[in-house]
Structures are given as C-alpha cells and as structure tokens.
Amino acid sequence: MMLERNRLICGDNLTELATMEAESIDLIYVDPPFFSNRNYEIIWGDEAEIRSFEDRWEGGINVYVDWMKQRVMELYRVLKPTGSFYLHCDWHAGHYLKVMCDEVFGQRNFQNEIIWSYRTGGASKKRFGRKHDTIFFYTKSDSYTFNTQLEKSYMMHKYGFKKSNFKEDEQGQYSMVISKDWWEIPAVGSATKERWGYPTQKPERLLEKIIMASSNKSDIVLDAFCGCGTTLAVAHRLSRKWIGIDISPSAIALIKNRLANLGIGESDIDIIGMPKSVEDLKRFKHYEFQYWVVNELHGTPSSKKTGDMGIDGFSLFNHYPIQVKQQERVGRNVIDNFETALRRYYKVPRKVIHGYVVAFSYTKGAYEEVARAKGEGMKIELITVGDILDKKVKIRQIVSPNEQNNLL
Numbered sequence: 322m323m324l325e326r327n328r329l330i331c332g333d334n335l336t337e338l339a340t341m342e343a344e345s346i347d348l349i350y351v352d353p354p355f356f357s358n359r360n361y362e363i364i365w366g367d368e369a370e371i372r373s374f375e376d377r378w379e380g381g382i383n384v385y386v387d388w389m390k391q392r393v394m395e396l397y398r399v400l401k402p403t404g405s406f407y408l409h410c411d412w413h414a415g416h417y418l419k420v421m422c423d424e425v426f427g428q429r430n431f432q433n434e435i436i437w438s439y440r441t442g443g444a445s446k447k448r449f450g451r452k453h454d455t456i457f458f459y460t461k462s463d464s465y466t467f468n469t470q471l472e473k474s475y476m477m478h479k480y481g482f483k484k485s486n487f488k489e490d491e492q493g494q495y496s497m498v499i500s501k502d503w504w505e506i507p508a509v510g511s512a513t514k515e516r517w518g519y520p521t522q523k524p525e526r527l528l529e530k531i532i533m534a535s536s537n538k539s540d541i542v543l544d545a546f547c548g549c550g551t552t553l554a555v556a557h558r559l560s561r562k563w564i565g566i567d568i569s570p571s572a573i574a575l576i577k578n579r580l581a582n583l584g585i586g587e588s589d590i591d592i593i594g595m596p597k598s599v600e601d602l603k604r605f606k607h608y609e610f611q612y613w614v615v616n617e618l619h620g621t622p623s624s625k626k627t628g629d630m631g632i633d634g635f636s637l638f639n640h641y642p643i644q645v646k647q648q649e650r651v652g653r654n655v656i657d658n659f660e661t662a663l664r665r666y667y668k669v670p671r672k673v674i675h676g677y678v679v680a681f682s683y684t685k686g687a688y689e690e691v692a693r694a695k696g697e698g699m700k701i702e703l704i705t706v707g708d709i710l711d712k713k714v715k716i717r718q719i720v721s722p723n724e725q726n727n728l729l
C-alpha cells in the first residue's frame with residue numbers, strides 16, 4: 322500500500338480494519354483495554370484505574386477473548402508476510418490471549434514473551450507486587466525484519482584489568498549485549514515530562530525499542546488501539562509512516578494536540594471519522610463530549626476534585642476554568658452556578674475572574690447574566706459548539722506575569 326499521508330482514524334477498529342488492504346502493514350502494536358468496548362469509559366487522571374477489572378467485565382473471559390480474536394484476525398490479514406505483531410497485555414487475560422494468538426499466527430511464529438517491568442503502582446501485602454506487563458511478539462513467517470537491539474549489561478564485580486569490550490559509566494563496568502526479553506522501563510508517572518494525562522499511556526521508550534527492532538525507516542506502523550498516540554508519536558520521530566485507530570473521539574483530539582506539539586499540523590495528516598457537525602456531537606456520550614470540547618480548546622481536563630465544583634477543564638495557556646454543557650439554550654441559572662464555582666475556585670480575591678462556558682446555544686437571560694457579572698469583575702465567555710467546529714474560537718493565550726502569579 323502506498324500511504325501518502327499518515328492516518329488518524331476515529332472508529333471501531335474491527336470496522337476500520339475491514340476496509341484496509343490485505344498484507345499492507347509492516348509492524349503492528351496493540352494495547353487493548355482488558356474488557357469489552359461496550360463498557361469502556363474514559364476516566365481521566367488518578368481515578369482511571371479505581372474501578373476493578375471484574376466490575377467492568379460482563380460475560381466472562383470467553384466473551385473478551387472472542388472480541389479480541391475477531392480483531393487479531395483482521396490484524397493478521399493486514400500484516401505483510403514479513404511483518405511483526407506485538408500484543409500488550411497483563412495478568413488479567415494474557416494467558417488466554419496467548420493461546421488465541423497461537424491459533425491465529427501459528428505457534429511456530431511466536432517469537433518472544435517480553436516482560437515490561439516497572440516500579441510504580443500499589444501493591445497488596447497479601448501477594449507479591451504485580452509490577453509487570455507482558456508483550457507477545459509474533460511474526461507472520463520466518464522471514465521478517467529484525468534489527469538486533471543491544472543493551473548495557475553490568476558486571477557483578479569491578480575488574481581491575483582492561484578488556485577491550487568493557488566500558489564504564491556511573492553505574493559501573495558494562496559490556497553491550499543482545500537485548501533480553503525483559504525490559505525495565507519506568508512507567509509514565511505523574512511527574513514525567515511525556516505525560517498527557519491519558520490513563521493507560523505507555524512510555525515512549527517501550528515503543529522505541531519495538532519500532533526500532535521490528536521496522537525500518539519509511540515502513541508502515543499500525544496501532545489499532547492507539548489511545549493518546551504514543552506509538553504514532555514515536556513512529557513519527559523515527560521516520561516511520563503510521564496509522565492510528567481509536568474509538569474515542571477524545572483520544573483522537575488529544576493525539577492531535579500531541580502531534581501539534583511535534584510540529585505536525587492537521588493538514589499534514591488524514592483525520593477520519595471525527596465529528597463534523599453539531600448533530601454528531603449531540604450523539605456523543607457526555608464524558609466524550611466534555612473531553613472533546615476541552616481538547617479542542619487545547620485545554621486540560623480537570624481532576625475529579627475540581628470537576629465536583631462544576632469545572633470540567635482549564636484552558637492551556639491561561640488556566641482559566643471551563644464548564645461544558647451538552648445542552649441547547651443554556652440559561653441564566655447555569656451561569657449563576659458557574660459564577661459560584663469560579664468564586665470557590667479562585668479562593669483569593671482578584672480584580673477580574675475569568676471563565677469559559679461551552680454549550681450548543683444560550684438564552685437571552687444567559688447573555689444578560691454575563692453582562693451583569695462583568696460589573697462585579699467576572700469575565701465569562703459564552704462559547705458555542707458551532708464556533709468551535711467553525712474554528713472561530715480564540716482562547717486568549719497571553720497573560721501578564723502578574724496575572725500568572727495570581728493563578729492558583
């Protein structure tokens with residue numbers, strides 16, 4: 322397949338993969354959710370993993386494995402005969418998925434069970450800490466791309482003599498050896514620079530290793546559960562072509578921001594399946610709508626704590642609160658409540674308090690209330706979804722250093 326432009330697709334991967342050309346992809350990495358899509362919900366920030374696996378999973382393991390098998394069979398179909406497939410999973414369903422992948426790819430095409438170990442996350446006193454994920458690596462045939470990866474192997478003891486293949490760094494003496502099938506790579510923690518706040522974001526170093534080993538420059542990399550776009554960002558950086566699919570419009574909106582950060586504009590990629598009209602957006606689930614709006618405004622979704630106060634996100638540059646209503650004719654009472662939320666949020670008195678409300682439309686009373694509140698030092702902007710779709714919204718980006726200091 323000639324892939325003229327990289328492609329970002331919002332949709333169910335089963336449907337989307339069915340439209341793709343057979344044997345056209347060089348490398349596939351997937352990191353699926355461990356439960357059926359039907360129950361999938363994005364919960365941002367630290368709340369993300371609070372709901373237990375069992376709570377989310379209806380129908381038992383067989384339903385999940387069947388759901389995955391349909392997708393793995395499509396992925397197998399689109400993979401080139403020389404291609405590679407990596408499936409990221411963990412203790413929840415990994416063993417069942419391995420058996421299923423053996424059936425689809427053939428046991429003899431299984432290459433590695435990679436252990437990604439990390440230190441973060443909690444641990445129970447009742448068992449050993451669960452601190453690794455598993456990545457199954459398959460190829461479609463015996464003839465496949467593999468660029469041997471090397472890693473440092475440290476000596477147990479320091480040797481006084483100099484051997485030509487010994488090197489030394491702050492951790493001690495080492496030699497370079499063929500990379501093993503267990504990788505210690507820190508997870509994306511809250512203090513990590515690469516963090517985008519997407520609950521299941523994987524570290525770029527992990528994808529770097531996979532992409533460098535199993536593809537070459539200009540090869541096509543596919544991630545059919547691309548989340549916040551880690552695979553795509555790394556593939557781009559390593560000069561690979563890429564296709565990303567995710568069912569969540571807010572994930573796609575976030576990826577657009579992530580790519581923009583790398584200097585890749587919307588005109589450089591084909592974006593397929595994103596909402597184009599107000600009617601499309603009315604059909605969104607509420608949380609998807611909320612995150613779509615916040616991301617379109619280049620903002621960040623709020624944590625649950627501030628969400629409780631009626632604030633759904635913050636604009637990126639000036640950090641002004643944003644409230645999102647998936648409603649027509651938002652009236653005076655909503656603006657009233659937002660004013661209260663703003664006062665509670667900006668605990669310290671300020672000369673001017675700023676905030677944005679986003680909805681489909683507003684009543685006359687809402688505009689009157691905004692005008693009235695202006696007299697009390699409240700600058701509330703009423704933004705319509707139509708304005709966002711028409712790219713008419715410009716959130717003020719420059720704040721004076723003084724104003725910066727006042728931000729909470």
Ligand SMILES: C[S@@+](CC[C@H](N)C(=O)[O-])C[C@H]1O[C@@H](n2cnc3c(N)ncnc32)[C@H](O)[C@@H]1O
Nearest residue numbers: 333334352521522523546548549551567568569
């Ligand atoms: C575990 S996350 C992937 C995280 C990703 N590796 C990253 O680093 O950001 C799984 C993703 O699969 C997506 N997803 C779930 N069901 C899907 C489906 N049927 N088709 C496409 N994407 C789906 C979810 O929206 C979610 O973003």
